[in-house]
Amino acid sequence: MVLINGMEADSVSVHDRGFLYGDGVFRTFRFENGVPLHWELQYAKLSGDCKALAIDCPPESCFREDLEKLGKGNFVVKIIVTRGIGARGFLPEKDMAANRFVMTSPLPENPKSEIVARLCDLRLSHQPRLAGIKHLNRLENVLARSEWRDPAISEGILLDLDGNVIEGTMSSLFFFRNGSLHAPDLSRCGVCGVQRMRVLEIGRRNGIEILAGHFGIELLRNADEIFLVNSVIGLWQVTQFEGVCWKKGEMSGKFREWLQ
């Protein structure tokens, strides 16, 4: 099911700036028995990302109405907001009406807890003006995810151009070392997702020391536990990466429970 500005539809104008320039933002989350999970956090991040790009985010009530139309099922929901349709050229017109898209797809089957990850060759570029935003310019993710087709490998881990560990191609990365939760700095690249914010909040609430900063690949290889999160998969512990193996970890299990 696809709703465009509240109406069932499945196509978008070729003049929409989302199509022409990737000029928009998105969110992806679980919808269970008619409930969009962590909706308030999702909307807060959506409107924050719109603000960062000076896109006029539709009011929350519009999305609530859309989400009610989806019924009581279980899906993955993807929301896209584009700046809208305008004249040719990069300059947005004044007072453009944003377009909103609500799309469903099936929930993933066979949820996993432990996964194999690989190191991607592609390095993320630094763009402080776009860092953290879940925008529609996702070619880096496409190129990185295209590096492997082996279904035994669930995720690829990305470094930035300086060699700092940043995230997975579609997930946020954390690791434990000596009892401290390490969270890569996302001020120059990477996506700041709702599950990432929840992990940090849960860590704080449980008195876990959190180290945010720039971490190299050697530190990751020597981590006690590595885990990845996003709003669809929940939490994946990385138990194999770059020739290193990890046992099922206590902290990954705890965070998985806390997130649920």
Place this chain on the structure above:
Amino acid sequence: MVLINGMEADSVSVHDRGFLYGDGVFRTFRFENGVPLHWELQYAKLSGDCKALAIDCPPESCFREDLEKLGKGNFVVKIIVTRGIGARGFLPEKDMAANRFVMTSPLPENPKSEIVARLCDLRLSHQPRLAGIKHLNRLENVLARSEWRDPAISEGILLDLDGNVIEGTMSSLFFFRNGSLHAPDLSRCGVCGVQRMRVLEIGRRNGIEILAGHFGIELLRNADEIFLVNSVIGLWQVTQFEGVCWKKGEMSGKFREWLQ
């Protein structure tokens, strides 16, 4: 007029990866009296850009048929090729069928020869894997072009994160100093357009010394002449930039003639 895979249409599936991820490339050029200008160069660059992203570029004959359907008028033509429609997720399916879009818009009125430019605050990020490619991830250009609305300023000049002069928001940049044509290096960022390649080729043919490299803003301020090119505007000499004024220049005039 919009042709999608040869058929008149004006909308694209919300599942097209061009919309979802900016997973595609484009070209823009003049179409005069039924002739797409420098078509062979445009198609060569289009297919080269597709190849760099492992997108299966439609054959030239398809575009030739599309362009014939446009008749004998005068327009700007924009061509977009997206990777096509696939399942959810960044990983492209194997053997995806690319989608091709051919769109017309009016030629700009009142062509200019001399313009005022400004320096953009936004700095271009370094991503060697995408540098030079005219892809659909254009948020940097949108943000940069959004920095001003004064119609007296025609273009904004972009530096990279290291402070090197790269290009205009929608044009390629060159400058002359002591008789040498300076062409910014585009191996880490920027778009390599057909007019840029033509300027370099024309320079070589006319025995002009060409310096390709990394140039700072001070060198640009002290240039003898600065000009910008793209396939729609032709050549604009920058006669006012950052408080510096230039007279109408001999080399800019020569290059404008040579390009025509």
